[in-house]
Amino acid sequence: MRFYSKHFKRDFNQWSLYTVAISLFIAIPVFTIIFHLFNGKGEMWDHIVTYFLLDYVLNSIILLFGTGIICFSFGTASAWIVTKYDFPYRKLIEWLLFMPLAIPSYIVAYSYVGLLGNGGTFIRFLNMIGIPIKKIEMMNIYGLIAVLSFSLFPYVYAGTRAMFKSYPNSIRESAYLLGASEIRYFFSVALPLASPAIIGGLFLVFMEVLNDYGAAKYYGINTFTTGIFRTWTALEDIQSSIYLSALLVVLVLFLLAMVKWFRGKKSYALKFNNEDKTKRFNLVGYKKTYLIVVFIPILAGFVFPVIQLLIWAVQTFEVIFNYALFSLVIQSVFVALFTALIIVLTALLLIYFSRWSILKTPRFFPKIATLGYVIPGAIIGIGIIRSSNSIIVFFDTYLNLKVGYLFYGSSVVLIYAYIFRFLAVGYNSIEANTLKLGKHLEQTSYLLGIDKFVTFIKIDLPLLRNSIISAFVLVFIDTLKELPLTLILKPYDLNTLAVKAYEYAEDERVAEASIPALLLILIIAILITLINYKKSKTN
Amino acid sequence: MKILEINDLSKSYDGKNNALKDCSFSIESGKICAIVGESGSGKSTLLKLIAGLERPSAGQIKIKGKVVSNDDIIVSPQKRNVGLVFQDFALFPHLTVKENISFGLKKDKTKKVDELLKKIKMEGYGNRYPSELSGGQEQRVSIARTLALNPELLLLDEPFSSLDTNLKSDLRQEIKQIIKDIGQSMIFITHDIFDALDIADEIIFLKEGNIIRHSSIRNAYKDVENEYLKKSMKELKSNAERILKAVNNK
Numbered sequence: 044m045r046f047y048s049k050h051f052k053r054d055f056n057q058w059s060l061y062t063v064a065i066s067l068f069i070a071i072p073v074f075t076i077i078f079h080l081f082n083g084k085g086e087m088w089d090h091i092v093t094y095f096l097l098d099y100v101l102n103s104i105i106l107l108f109g110t111g112i113i114c115f116s117f118g119t120a121s122a123w124i125v126t127k128y129d130f131p132y133r134k135l136i137e138w139l140l141f142m143p144l145a146i147p148s149y150i151v152a153y154s155y156v157g158l159l160g161n162g163g164t165f166i167r168f169l170n171m172i173g174i175p176i177k178k179i180e181m182m183n184i185y186g187l188i189a190v191l192s193f194s195l196f197p198y199v200y201a202g203t204r205a206m207f208k209s210y211p212n213s214i215r216e217s218a219y220l221l222g223a224s225e226i227r228y229f230f231s232v233a234l235p236l237a238s239p240a241i242i243g244g245l246f247l248v249f250m251e252v253l254n255d256y257g258a259a260k261y262y263g264i265n266t267f268t269t270g271i272f273r274t275w276t277a278l279e280d281i282q283s284s285i286y287l288s289a290l291l292v293v294l295v296l297f298l299l300a301m302v303k304w305f306r307g308k309k310s311y312a313l314k315f316n317n318e319d320k321t322k323r324f325n326l327v328g329y330k331k332t333y334l335i336v337v338f339i340p341i342l343a344g345f346v347f348p349v350i351q352l353l354i355w356a357v358q359t360f361e362v363i364f365n366y367a368l369f370s371l372v373i374q375s376v377f378v379a380l381f382t383a384l385i386i387v388l389t390a391l392l393l394i395y396f397s398r399w400s401i402l403k404t405p406r407f408f409p410k411i412a413t414l415g416y417v418i419p420g421a422i423i424g425i426g427i428i429r430s431s432n433s434i435i436v437f438f439d440t441y442l443n444l445k446v447g448y449l450f451y452g453s454s455v456v457l458i459y460a461y462i463f464r465f466l467a468v469g470y471n472s473i474e475a476n477t478l479k480l481g482k483h484l485e486q487t488s489y490l491l492g493i494d495k496f497v498t499f500i501k502i503d504l505p506l507l508r509n510s511i512i513s514a515f516v517l518v519f520i521d522t523l524k525e526l527p528l529t530l531i532l533k534p535y536d537l538n539t540l541a542v543k544a545y546e547y548a549e550d551e552r553v554a555e556a557s558i559p560a561l562l563l564i565l566i567i568a569i570l571i572t573l574i575n576y577k578k579s580k581t582n
Numbered sequence: 583m584k585i586l587e588i589n590d591l592s593k594s595y596d597g598k599n600n601a602l603k604d605c606s607f608s609i610e611s612g613k614i615c616a617i618v619g620e621s622g623s624g625k626s627t628l629l630k631l632i633a634g635l636e637r638p639s640a641g642q643i644k645i646k647g648k649v650v651s652n653d654d655i656i657v658s659p660q661k662r663n664v665g666l667v668f669q670d671f672a673l674f675p676h677l678t679v680k681e682n683i684s685f686g687l688k689k690d691k692t693k694k695v696d697e698l699l700k701k702i703k704m705e706g707y708g709n710r711y712p713s714e715l716s717g718g719q720e721q722r723v724s725i726a727r728t729l730a731l732n733p734e735l736l737l738l739d740e741p742f743s744s745l746d747t748n749l750k751s752d753l754r755q756e757i758k759q760i761i762k763d764i765g766q767s768m769i770f771i772t773h774d775i776f777d778a779l780d781i782a783d784e785i786i787f788l789k790e791g792n793i794i795r796h797s798s799i800r801n802a803y804k805d806v807e808n809e810y811l812k813k814s815m816k817e818l819k820s821n822a823e824r825i826l827k828a829v830n831n832k
Contacts, residue, residue: 490635
């Protein structure tokens with residue numbers, strides 16, 4: 044990339060400036076973390092290195108490895124079965140396989156303790172049928188791997204299923220005509236072709252695992268994210284938590300580099316179907332047992348946790364179901380709606396300003412602004428607290444203005460944090476569709492004498508409507524589920540369903556967490572269903 | 583009067599390789615000029631530079647005597663009064679034929695649209711959407727939309743490449759008729775020499791970003807020395823002989 048253009052004066056326009064300015068403003072937390080790395084180590088750093096760091100590194104790697112294997116196995120196997128075979132209620136099952144995404148992983152973690160812990164629902168059932176067992180220990184790293192895997196495998200399932208569906212039938216027919224068995228076709232053709240989607244899905248799983256705070260904290264497992272929180276809150280050493288954050292960013296960048304490298308090697312020029320024209324075979328004979336592979340993740344990731352939550356909800360309904368709960372729903376939905384709106388608008392501004400920039404260098408800057416999705420919430424939270432403090436001190440020292448309440452007494456900082464964290468979700472989904480639209484429509488409009496803004500309103504906006512709605516809903520869901528950032532940055536008088544569920548669980552009142560959790564699940568499930576319905580209708 | 587003057591025009595996308603090198607030529611008002619060349623010869627780049635959709639690395643472009651592009655000045659596409667019809671027609675898919683044609687108009691929309699629909703012989707198609715039209719119809723609507731603004735210069739990017747042989751021949755004549763009727767200056771790019779010979783007044787051959795010949799159609803192959811032109815002439819001759827032989831055999 045050239046950072047200098049000999050026609051800089053001629054080609055520079057206001058859009059270049061806006062693109063750079065907005066991108067840098069959004070990415071302030073990243074620069075803050077980098078800047079503070081040079082302030083030297085914190086007081087507790089040596090103590091952390093001696094007693095905790097190895098634990099954080101090993102546990103995080105074991106979690107990534109374990110969830111990676113389980114998500115890959117169930118994600119690809121279930122995607123293969125629903126695209127290759129036909130069986131009763133297939134469409135319902137395809138939809139149910141998405142549903143674990145509706146339940147935040149920390150809520151699945153709570154529900155499993157209720158199911159399998161001392162006197163848990165499932166344990167009582169086992170006792171009833173004569174199996175004398177006291178509990179199944181879940182609160183260890185293996186339990187956490189299981190919980191995270193069954194919550195997150197749909198990230199692999201979704202992309203892989205879409206990929207399997209897009210294969211032209213001729214590929215399979217050619218493989219069979221060349222004498223390949225079903226198993227050989229799967230391992231040597233179908234799976235390698237789907238590898239970019241599988242890797243993309245696994246990367247999202249890894250990011251969620253590294254970002255998880257609620258489940259790991261509840262199960263007492265030391266990970267990077269819980270470590271960052273503990274160093275900051277219990278040890279009161281923010282400088283050391285910045286050091287830990289930097290190490291976590293290195294791990295994330297390593298994973299990102301792996302994905303880029305692997306994907307770079309695996310790009311295929313194949314004419315894929317845009318719609319589902321896959322020929323499916325009926326599941327007969329011993330092949331009916333394949334359904335076990337499909338049912339395990341549905342039961343473990345959705346049905347069992349929801350059953351446990353419903354049992355708790357019945358027990359706690361009278362105490363929890365009141366005006367305060369209603370107010371909680373309103374606050375959560377309002378914050379998520381507002382965030383989704385701002386993010387979609389910001390994404391559109393960045394996409395179009397960089398498109399309208401004649402200079403090429405500014406077009407690189409939105410990539411920095413969208414880094415938030417690969418940076419765990421805890422790190423963003425610390426970066427924002429640090430930069431807010433610097434701004435507050437600056438106003439106080441040089442302008443004698445007390446602006447602290449603006450930052451910590453309102454939701455401004457929290458919404459800003461959400462924007463940085465989830466901008467990539469909105470940006471990538473809209474940008475992909477602007478690329479599909481191409482440039483000829485807007486260029487034609489310019490040549491017909493219409494300016495950029497009117498062209499955007501009359502041409503681009505109507506044609507991007509569906510992708511804008513999808514981006515809006517995806518950001519809304521992510522914001523509604525978000526926990527670590529909200530815990531760090533929410534103002535005193537604001538609460539969300541996610542935080543409330545976490546607070547109940549932290550207070551050893553896990554049954555009370557069920558109603559906020561169920562409401563959260565209900566809202567998200569409806570939205571996921573709407574997105575899937577819209578997608579199938581568009582196809 | 584010259585409608586277009588181009589002097590020492592160059593374009594490089596990566597700062598190293600030139601898509602277009604030191605091109606200079608001019609076109610008289612009311613003429614149809616064909617730019618012929620293989621893929622990657624710089625034809626589309628040249629058209630985009632004239633329309634203002636790309637910025638030149640060096641050189642100058644004048645439209646009707648006015649500088650629209652050089653090292654210091656860039657006139658935006660909206661202000662050049664140049665029309666461009668893309669190879670994929672770029673009709674707005676969510677607008678009807680009428681709405682597409684009137685998109686750039688500010689007044690007398692209905693009258694102008696009706697006139698143009700009549701001119702392109704599509705009177706009954708005003709309320710249809712682009713997805714309900716054939717390739718040839720889309721092409722005509724796209725040209726009508728561009729002509730609605732009375733551009734000084736009309737540019738067509740490979741106008742006949744996506745059409746089948748029969749339709750291509752008819753449409754070439756139709757377009758020539760429409761353009762000549764209104765005395766419109768036009769440049770179109772093509773890789774098919776037959777398109778050029780059929781409707782153009784003059785022809786420019788482009789090869790690897792360089793203009794290797796600019797002449798009237800009558801003199802297109804007169805005294806050629808360039809290897810590329812010799813090859814092109816040979817192919818044309820052999821195609822003509824093959825067609826004549828086939829016709830005689832029937």
